[in-house]
Amino acid sequence: MQLIPLSKLDQSEDNVCKRPNPEFEERLSFDIEARGVLQNLIVAKAKKRGRYEVIGGGKRMRAMHRIVERGGMDADFEVPCLVIDRREHNPSEVSLAENFQRLQMTPAEECQAFQHFIKEDGDTAAVAKRFGLTQRFVDGRLRLANLAGPIFEALAVGDITLDIAKAYAATDQHEVQLRVFEQMRHAWNPSADGIRRMIADGSLRGNDPIALLVGEDAYVAAGGKIERDLFSEAADDRWIDVEIAHQLAGAKMEAEAERLAAETGLAWINPVAATNSWSARSELGVNPVRLPPAPLSEEARTRIDEIDARMDDINAIFEDESQREDEGVDLDKLEVEYDTLSNERDDLNNPVRELPGEWHGEAGRFLILTSKGEMVLESDYYSEKRLSFEQDEDGNVTATSEDMPASGSTGSSTARPSTPEAVAPGGEKxxxxxxFDELSVQRRNILAASLLGDPGLALDYAIFALCDDRSYESKGTSLKAGKPQDPAYGDIPQSAAEGILAQAEDALDKTWHEPKEVAQRFLAFRELDDEAKAAWLSYVVAVSLEAKKGYNSEYHPIHAVLGNILDVDAATMWRPTSENLFDRINKTSCLAALTDIGGAELAARYAASKKAELSKTCEKLFSGDAIVEEDIKERALAWLPEAMKFDFAQDPGGEDDTPVEPDDDTDRADANGEPTFEEPEDVDEEAAVDA
Known part of the structure; x- marks a missing residue:
């Protein structure tokens, strides 16, 4: 064993662990500063005279350099080292053995070790500082040590995992822990999330919109209790007295609803302590008030032209590298400006018409919460009556009112795209x-038209949708409720699919429609031959398909399965045009689509084009009407944006079984990145530092 100055030590290329771990090394540095180096480093003489290469203990060496940087240790501090001879020992083999041959402490032993240190130091803050850890981590380990006896024993013998134990420790009430433990004991493959949900049943999370609206101070002042989960963020704290939280939220929202009703003159403002009102609308049986689209004002048209010009300028800057260098362009700032302009353009192109004042007494709106707990008034109007508004050629709006109840309710989607199919070509915007709503309807119609030719599949799908009652998850069809309500309506671009569906409807045998009584119509339907019934089955299932998943910009995975079974060739029924796509996406996305079919060379041909010209060029290219190379033409006729594809991953998700590389020290961390203790060995007290 030799004492070698730290300044003479270098990292060896033979060390099997190459990647540093700054966060861990920072914690380790505080421990070494407090207790010194408890285990020697393994080194070999370097080629340069007087220097040594560290084969085992690289993290400890880097931790000591951190201490030197903050002035807590001299650069020539003498480090205990075991010097090996390269001729007698393979350095890489020594490094692997030094990292590999360790026995890690169990989580239960870690908890008991912390209890021992707490008894010595007296408080968690001192222990946390001593080991370079956060106080929240130390508190969490102590919470595990205080698990109910049977649960801690199960952790100690390995019957439950550390993640499962943390889930039980989300509450300090042993009776609750044991109740859930008994319920989950015979469950197949119990999950930590499932246990937390059972424990948290009847409580609110700290980041729930209701909790954010009420505020912790008001809730606690009213007698509410909060239980902290020391293994997660403060947002996961649980508010146990849900009734108190709801009473406070209800009073706050009702007061705001009364103020808004007086301000707007509407018949009612209904407060809903949720982030959407669809459930309340269904319960109240109110009908959406559909107003005709508001005309674009001259000011809006002028502003849209200005935005288009500026967006073209920004695109030109992005494409011209020399211009960016000459002017010292801030690309991040331009990107933000572009997004802001794009959003403004969308808003200007979709003006909201206000409800005529004389009809305010017949309609109302819903007051809801945002995810941040802010009260906002939904933009849509609803009425107990069926209000119909029409606009004449002069722009005058007339309305009719019916007292007939209307079933169901709808709302337009405002969700931000978050899935691959909701991203424009190029994958950035x-x-x-x-x-997305319009494309989802067109894509659904293509699938529906294809399903007509396979009544056997339609039957399988129908039976599945009707019989699968194991969950409330959508099956991608409205078989139980007739035709779905489309997210987009009005003048939507058409494809070949709409014509196929119309022809199929005209060809149906409707002779059984003649009887007035439902029983007689049923008997008449039974008289149809199997071919006629199969045609009706295929058609009914086809027109039941939903365009998308609820209010989100997301498709039903089961539709992709159907599309793959049917081998749907969407490109034969739908081609991208200026109207249905290229006018609706930015120049960068149009060029990305060209890159997909012809590479950067094809995109470069049209990079200088204005957006309107580029849109028309793309329409010609992707319809096969342009004179281009044959291979480009073939790819263009097969190209589809993600939103029109029927891609299906056979094994989505799955666990990551990539082995974790061992550290080059006795310093360890669990799968969540949390440090763990190691069993002390005869020469290595420092393993305990790794907690």
């Missing part, structure tokens, strides 16, 4: 929610 999301397409607008409105465009």
């Amino acid at each position: 999301p397409i607008s929610a409105k465009l």
